[in-house]
Amino acid sequence: MVVFLPAYNEEMNVAEVLPRVPRRIGGGWVVEVIVVDDGSTDGTVQAALAAGADAVLELGRNRGLGAAVRAGMAECVRRGADIGFMIDADNEYPPEQIPEVAAPIMDGTADYTMGSRFKGTIAGMKLHRRLGNVAFTLLQCVLLRRVIWDGQSGMRAFSREAMKAARIVHDYNYAQVLTLNLVRQGFRMVEVPIRYRVRTKGQSFIRFGAYMKAVVPAIWKEMRTPARRNVSKRQQADASLRRQNGLLGSEEGR
Ligand SMILES: Nc1nc2c(ncn2[C@@H]2O[C@H](COP(=O)(O)OP(=O)(O)O)[C@@H](O)[C@H]2O)c(=O)[nH]1
Numbered sequence: 001m002v003v004f005l006p007a008y009n010e011e012m013n014v015a016e017v018l019p020r021v022p023r024r025i026g027g028g029w030v031v032e033v034i035v036v037d038d039g040s041t042d043g044t045v046q047a048a049l050a051a052g053a054d055a056v057l058e059l060g061r062n063r064g065l066g067a068a069v070r071a072g073m074a075e076c077v078r079r080g081a082d083i084g085f086m087i088d089a090d091n092e093y094p095p096e097q098i099p100e101v102a103a104p105i106m107d108g109t110a111d112y113t114m115g116s117r118f119k120g121t122i123a124g125m126k127l128h129r130r131l132g133n134v135a136f137t138l139l140q141c142v143l144l145r146r147v148i149w150d151g152q153s154g155m156r157a158f159s160r161e162a163m164k165a166a167r168i169v170h171d172y173n174y175a176q177v178l179t180l181n182l183v184r185q186g187f188r189m190v191e192v193p194i195r196y197r198v199r200t201k202g203q204s205f206i207r208f209g210a211y212m213k214a215v216v217p218a219i220w221k222e223m224r225t226p227a228r229r230n231v232s233k234r235q236q237a238d239a240s241l242r243r244q245n246g247l248l249g250s251e252e253g254r
């Protein structure tokens with residue numbers, strides 16, 4: 001498994017998250033950790049390496065969180081990961097729960113999982129942010145005609161097949177368009193409750209006006225693109241093979 005953390009000016013937080021990422025998970029899973037640095041102007045890169053990141057992928061200039069997650073997934077595939085896992089670098093999400101959030105993919109019952117704050121616990125989220133999360137999540141429920149609890153989570157896991165097929169239609173963000181894309185392709189999505197607490201250091205990049213201006217047209221663009229159902233019989237077979245390996249504990253996954 002490869003865990004990646006998109007980071008933009010998180011020198012104060014990244015060192016607190018990295019050491020808490022489990023490096024081995026039951027069933028023989030070995031975890032590599034990389035930070036995707038999106039042109040940070042502070043000491044994020046040095047802080048990440050000092051705190052034990054296996055590598056830092058530097059995008060050079062600031063390209064946006066959507067571009068960073070796209071690059072992170074591509075890097076997971078390049079490194080041969082069976083599972084890719086993203087978690088924010090801002091210390092709001094619990095790295096200790098990585099095994100729980102990845103479990104449905106390890107056992108072959110899902111291709112895509114999200115850590116859900118609304119199914120778990122939320123500490124410190126302001127009312128306007130809660131409302132924004134509920135509104136954007138409801139929109140996804142309507143567009144996908146299914147129940148989703150938390151459509152804006154910064155903690156998610158992907159099977160290798162899902163990472164290869166995923167499309168993120170804009171550079172600014174990934175949250176909604178990635179779910180719309182994967183679910184419409186037929187990948188199985190599951191939400192796992194997590195414990196969340198709002199950051200105490202650094203700043204959220206989200207500004208209401210810029211967010212609406214970028215995210216709403218991107219959702220529109222994604223929905224206008226026909227989704228090929230991308231999940232083949234062979235991929236389903238791969239998933240059940242992974243499940244068997246996990247049960248037997250015979251093969252080292254990464
Ligand atoms: N790569 C990249 N990461 C970013 C950018 N902006 C924010 N991030 C990271 O994305 C994560 C979530 O951002 P954050 O500002 O906390 O958003 P919020 O949690 O929704 O308020 C954090 O790990 C940030 O460091 C960006 O432009 N590029």
Ligand SMILES: [Mg+2]
Pocket residue numbers: 088090092154199204
């Ligand atoms: Mg955050």
